Amino acid sequence: MLRSPFFYFFIFLLFISCEEKANLLVKPQKSNKEAKLIQEKATEQLLKNNYNNAFYLFNKSKIAFELSKDSMNIVYNLIQMANIQQINGDYYGSKETLTEALPYAKVDDSYNSAINNSFGIADKELSIYNDAIFYYNQAIQVSSEQIDKQSPLNNIAVVYIKQKKYDKAIKILEGILKTKAFDEFIKSKARVIDNLGYAHFKKGQNEKGFQLMRESLELRKKADDTYGSIESYLHLAEFYSKTDIKKSNEYAKKAYEISTNLNSVDERLRALAFLISNGSEANYGKKYVAINDSIIKIRNNFKNKFAKIKYDSKKEKDENQKLRLEKAENELSLQKAKYQRIFFIIGIISLFFLLFYLRKFYQNRNRIEKIKTAYDTETRIAKDIHDELANDVFNTITYTQTQPLTNENNKETLLQKLDHIYARVRGISRENSNIDVKANYALNLKEMLSTYNSDTTNVIINSIEKVNWDLIDEIKKITIYRVLQELMVNMKKHSQASLVVVKFDSNGKTVFIDYTDNGKGSQKNKIIKNGLQNMENRILSNKGTITFDTEPDKGFKVKITMPK
Template sequence: MTGFLACRREDPPPPPIIISPELQKAESFLDKQNDSAFYYLNKVATASKDSLQIAIAYNEMAVIQSDAGDYFGAQESLSMSLRFLDHRNEKHYKCLASDYNELGVASIKLQHYTVAPGYFDLALRFSNDHKFRLAIYNNKALAYQRMNNYPEALKIYSKILPQTARKKTYARILTNMAISKWRHHPDYNPLGELLRALKIRRDEKDLWGLSASFAHLAEYYTQSRPDSALFYAKAMHEAARQIGSPDDELEALGYLIRLSEPKAAKAFFGKYQQLNDSLVNARRAAGNQFALIRYDVERNQTENLKLQKDNAEKKYQLVVRNVLLISAFVVLLILMIVARMRYNKWKKRKELEKQEAILETRRKASKDVHDSLSNDIYLLMKRIKHDEVLDRSWLQSHTELVYKRSRNISYEILADTDEFFPARIGDLLKSFGTENTKVLVVGNEQALWQRVGAEAKLELKYVLQEMMVNMQKHSRAANVVVKFEAKGDTCHITYIDDGIGIEPGTVHQNGLTNTGTRINSIRGRIIFGANEGKGLRIDISFPFA
């Protein structure tokens, strides 16, 4: 994400006209004391009567949250901002453009790449500022780049590069376009463009841009010249530390782990784990901090209102307070009664559905018992009662037949009735298919899943989901096959792709560790290996229930 971060640092959206002293005070803390800035912005958002100022406050709160890694919180603040804006009012256009751009930013950060271009198109619709439009186009191209839709990304880069006068912006677009060409056509040599962008950034003393250039050069040299890749990875690590970017530092450590000798790689891996844990904790703490600030502001406002009321006439205050309390109590009571009635109605309906299902099962069982067992049991009783010499072999076989029929009926009653499970698994797997990745599912039949217990189905659903998520994130595969088959008392699931595979010595992250735990819970085995030619093969086997 280095190129994207640089974009956001260098080309922030042009701020709308601000006339509120409270907003000016809040902005004086931005990039210095962001917690104080968030506090005063939240006060504006909750106290102002001007809808545009409220929208601006929520927008700037979202930027602070996004910079702190709280992307879900940023989306919530942006949604609040949009509620106070009028799409027909030209005075609101700058804030609308900024809101939609930040929604696209958050979508890329959350890896929701397919929805991001739509947000950037909306941002372009409301922006007439040339520099900001270039930044939006670059962000849109980056979203296509993350989707591996390089033709669309290159179309945008080629359009905006000649329009770019600012050297830092020119270098950023140039390096993004070069790396997109190379990823789209591996035979293409982007080195000249990458080095030209690197020189511009050195001349401009653009540390954020240098970090991005070092990352692209490390990626380019990883396969052909690992020693050069290691050099640029070290340079990126140093630049990331200078600018205080933990995300860039983590990316640099990832390259250093892959490119260094085992002993050095082990040390880098320890740093990676420590930094990653610190970053996760810091972002979680940031989200909690913003929530606490909002709570404190709301509490302070409530206390201020109470103090203002205390200064009013006591008699009038008592009357108003009592009316409000009674009204609130009546409304609350009505809401509670309505909610209770709806809940009881829903509960009754669910109970009736449950009882009907039980009755239907009992009717079926009763019919099966009557049709299958009654006559046989009556014949058995009659022979025992009236035959002077009882044929023991006939008695044994007939008793065994009755037992088998009764057992079959009990199995039918207890059998898993989830006849739609194969369809849900098929939909889950095929949902990961894209224009660049084809997913083929083989053997996903009802007959096979009928032999799998409910607990195993649940675990396998999450295992398959985790496998497909890892495929989409890391494999770069064009074709994926998932095959289900029964071999005796064992179910076999085979996953094959033609992607980049798993390099020897790769450390399993939490997802793969959880996958192994789930497979163990159903007494199964999972084996990772290389596919014939290239790619990854995963074999899963477990006993049927």
């Protein structure tokens, strides 16, 4: 018996596609050394205030550490990136980075504490005070050392001052100062004393507040804490703003000079605000506007750059992952080569016939239809091969390996198995054959639907002649044909329907198709997948609509509209 070339070709493809995949794991490169060097360069750039370069390098180091799953260094890099974003006013961006760091923070309580503390700082700067306090408390809870709790405690007190809850702030700050280990950290102690004095001042206890703020300033001078002294000068400028404008201006100017030297923009703006409110020279107002406009532009630029660095890095990472997967697929292909050798000659011959057939099949199609349907056709054929033929072919091969073919009965059984496979191949070929979209389209469509009539299923086709098919675009006719074909295949495989009705209608501009069967139906949230998803994609790509209506044991309904 002469066999179709598709019979041999599909057996060849089957052995290639159905072989069980080997467990190929792409081992991460041992990049710790390289990642550490990048991290060190990032730290150098951060100390030089080169924030763009530092952020880029910390991100690059993080990605390199991800390959070796070094959680400790991953979370360190992410915290530094969030810190850079906060320095440059990108508080929402820093919260995204800190969220990314949370899963890695379990490696060490100090990292967990730092992340929560940074969350608190971001929310404080965004004036989300209750959330800020929540995160500061989280940082305190995960801190194993008493000294580590002092920074978030101080930050909670600062928020309370902003909320005008001065008694709560004072209680916390006095408690911090009672911690003996805290005496060794002069700069931190001076900050707490300054905040305590400021809280007393805001509460109305001016003399006590002034003494504490002056004490803090002296400590900061002795400790050479130039940056910390800015806050002391600003607090004292505010203290004198109601009673002695001259002294208030002196402290404000001092804060302005130091913040200018240290390029601390926010503090410069605060100092200028005091000078302006105290009625100083008009040029302070111009400086304030110029600096404020400049910093807004710079910070917006930083935000955009940080986002772009993350986006570009993710894109590069995805591309590298794709290359690794392609490499794994290549290795898998080499493993399959031993199974392909047996059928190589048959496959080459079959491929020649297939290419000839495909050339004939597609030669009259326009370019748009080629692009649109190629993927769907390949997917359908591959699925049909796997679903329809895999078990039968493997069973047949097993039969030839276990039964002596010299026996006539065995030979006949083998031929029957091969004939069965051949019949299935012809069915697949028929389902994916060319469609006549000319004068015989309606007749062919009706014949296709009628082929699904059987002893157990009655297919009724109503009013197909109401549609003037000659006025409908050829691509849309192909779409309607394929979608209805997929519905019928789905019905045959899954619905167990005894009655199917396909009704056609048209209003001159639009074709309406109603499909109904009395099968077992399905849950609505499970119907859009596999072939049904293909139907929806086909219809939508031609500006049509398709809706599915089904419930378990209540049949299956589909409504399709297609503009001419």
